[in-house]
Amino acid sequence: MAGSAVPLDLPVVDEPSAPAWPDGSAQVLGPLPTPAELAERFPCDERLRSQVAAHRRAVREIVEGVDDRLLVVVGPCSVHDPEAGLHYAHELAKAAAAHDQDLLVVLRAYLEKPRTSVGWKGLLHDPHLDGRGDLAAGLAIGRDFLVRAAATGLPLAYEFVDPFLAPYVLDLVSWGALGARTVASQPHRQLASALPMPVGMKNAVTGDVDVAIAAVRAARAPHTFPGMAISGAPSVVVGAGNSACHVVLRGGARPNYDAGSVGATLDQLDAAGLGTGVVVDASHGNSGKDHRRQPGVVDDLAMQVAAGNRGLRGVMIESFLGAGCQDVGAEPLRYGVSVTDGCLDWPTTADCLAVLAEAARRRRR
Known part of the structure; x- marks a missing residue:
């Protein structure tokens, strides 16, 4: 069972205990631990704090064009099994070390899943994969996973879906993202203005890039907003x-991974005075939501990099131990296979990393 490695001593409340709002329209199912309480149980110690700070600087230098390596954010769509996630992280850490002169490999350690309508909302919300919504347990299991994943030496990437939950995880994250469904949200843009790591703004589900550029502009400005202290x-x-x-x-x-689309976006950013480069996701709309097409997208991006495109700063790949995906309610679940978006298997991912590393070397030459 996902998360079984974490002993839980949090109270479980099965029945509503009190109204959540003055008119009684919602109920409280029990208290959540504070971010400080979970950070004490699953600490980011001094060694990890130094590591995260160094990783954030490295990501920033790539995004800003100071470091000519390629940023590669790679991993499962959304982690549902912490043990399989750690298994994957250890494999990725070995590949990251082999390519560290050309690539900065970042583990996609996403624990929340945005939904267009309904569905499994991620490990933090539903760690037992049974629809109970045990958020208190999910926060503990999720933070434990992030600490253990960071201990592999990899930088961690995270999509911030619910701003309320950000204080529970942000101290372990080296690259953040706002997704296609939240990039237009003012609370998310305000959150990004305060986050201590580089943040990628995805274009909208429709393909609209202007909304992502507006999000970059908004998050680069100062904001004062309500939130939660640790x-x-x-x-x-x-x-x-x-x-x-x-x-x-x-x-x-x-798709918008082709050289024309990448160049047009770089021109728009320059015209707006926001001249950082771009990161391109090989999955989602760029692969037609077919994981098997990701290597073809990676090959195209590698050709652009090798041809000298220095504005293309990074690539994202959805990948796990096994290929494809499965239903979250499958019995039994296949180990290391995504329960959300389809992913590349590990051997294919390793090939993609080698292709991107070679492209970065050719660009440097």
Whole structure:
């Protein structure tokens, strides 16, 4: 069972205990641990803090064009089994070390899953994969996974879906993302202005890139907004503005990974005075939601990099131990296979990393 490695001593409340709002229209099912309480149980110690700070600097230098390596954010669509996720992380760490002169490989350690309508919302919300919504357990299991994943030496990537949950995880994250469904949201843009790591803004589900460029502009500005302190207290949060925000092209009604689309986006960013490069997602709209097409997208992007495109700063790949995906309710679940978007298997992913590393070397020459 996902998360079984974490002993839980949190109270379980099966029945509503009190109204959540003054008119009684929602119920409270029990308290959540505060971010500080979970950080004490699953600490980011001094060694990990130094590692995360170094990784954030490295990601920023690539995004800003100071470091000529290629950023590669790779891993499962959304982690549902922490043990399989750690198995994958150890394999990825070995490949990352082999390519570290050409690539900065970042583990996609996503624990929340945005939904267009309904569906499994991720490990934090439903760690037992049974629809109970045991958020208290999910937060503990998820934080434990992130600490253990960071201990492999890899930088971690995270999509911030619910701003309320960000304080539970952000100290372990080196690259953040706003997804295609939240990139237009003011609370998410405000959150990005305060996050201490580079943040990629995906184009909208429709393929609209303008909304991502507007998100970059908004998140680079300062904002004051309501949030939660690590103590759990409702607080006023001040985001100074995040200069390392950038656009992620993920396709839409049509793919936008081709050289023409990448060049047009770079021109738009330059015209807007937001001249960081772009990251391109090989999955989602760019693969037609078919994981088997990702290697072809990677090959195209590698050709652009090898030809000297220095504005193309990174690539995203959805990948897990096994290929494809399975239904979250499958019995039994296949080990290391995604329960959300289809993923490449590990051997194919290793081939993609080698292709991208060679492209980065050719660009450097």
